[in-house]
Amino acid sequence: MKIHAKVLLSLILFFAFVGSALAQQDLSLPAFTLSTNPDGSQEYSVTLQILIFMTALSFIPAAIIMMTSFTRIVVIMAILRQAFGLQQTPSNQVILGLTLFLTLFIMTPVYNQVNEIAIQPYLNDQLTSVEAIDKGKEPLRAFMLAQTRLKDLNTLASMAGIEDIGEPETLPMTVIIPSFIISELKTAFQIGFILFIPFLIIDLVVASILMAMGMMMLSPMIVSLPFKLMLFVLVDGWNLVIGTIATSYGLGAT
Numbered sequence: 001m002k003i004h005a006k007v008l009l010s011l012i013l014f015f016a017f018v019g020s021a022l023a024q025q026d027l028s029l030p031a032f033t034l035s036t037n038p039d040g041s042q043e044y045s046v047t048l049q050i051l052i053f054m055t056a057l058s059f060i061p062a063a064i065i066m067m068t069s070f071t072r073i074v075v076i077m078a079i080l081r082q083a084f085g086l087q088q089t090p091s092n093q094v095i096l097g098l099t100l101f102l103t104l105f106i107m108t109p110v111y112n113q114v115n116e117i118a119i120q121p122y123l124n125d126q127l128t129s130v131e132a133i134d135k136g137k138e139p140l141r142a143f144m145l146a147q148t149r150l151k152d153l154n155t156l157a158s159m160a161g162i163e164d165i166g167e168p169e170t171l172p173m174t175v176i177i178p179s180f181i182i183s184e185l186k187t188a189f190q191i192g193f194i195l196f197i198p199f200l201i202i203d204l205v206v207a208s209i210l211m212a213m214g215m216m217m218l219s220p221m222i223v224s225l226p227f228k229l230m231l232f233v234l235v236d237g238w239n240l241v242i243g244t245i246a247t248s249y250g251l252g253a254t
Helices: 002-015 019-023 048-057 060-066 070-084 092-123 129-146 150-159 173-212 220-234 237-248
Strands: 032-036 042-046
Touching: 060 070, 060 173, 070 092, 070 173, 070 220, 070 237, 092 129, 092 237, 129 173, 150 173, 173 220, 173 237, 220 237
Parallel strands: none
Antiparallel strands: 032 042
């Protein structure tokens, strides 16, 4: 049952921005059609509905990445690695793995709401698939709007021909999602800038000392790296970074 719930959640995340359009279209085609040949043999053919569904599945990973906290976290981690001056440590696999599990941690409250109001009623045959999608996208919409700047919403809404956004909750997902992504990138760059400053100061101090000592041939990056690692460990850097990211989404805030 848990596996079915997870699969349905992934479908809800994708269909959140296309569910409304699909709900208004007539997709009541049979999944398979059976035709009888003149010689009495039978042939089965898959209709357009299955083709659309299988095509939609390929967009689910992109939807999950763009509609959750994944983007902000992975950008912050990439900037932090650049601030260290390291190219492959932590490796891309470690960064993506850490980002994925942090995303699951941050998105757990949203998943619990979706599970309560949409997934479980659908599994219990209390809601149709369209009704479950409409209800399931509301917690996700609320999550994205809470992290989206009004300026970004106004910009995308005006580009979509919406002059007065009124209540943001009434905006279509095609406007909310790109606005959310832009806001996430801006927030990630702001946090990354703050994380970058201490390491930049260490690089400047080390470079100035080496210049004063006349050690032109020695790379400041090699000398400053141990000091940056030591500073990061002494201040319990990973705890601070993870705490900052979680707090930026309102988790643990008092």
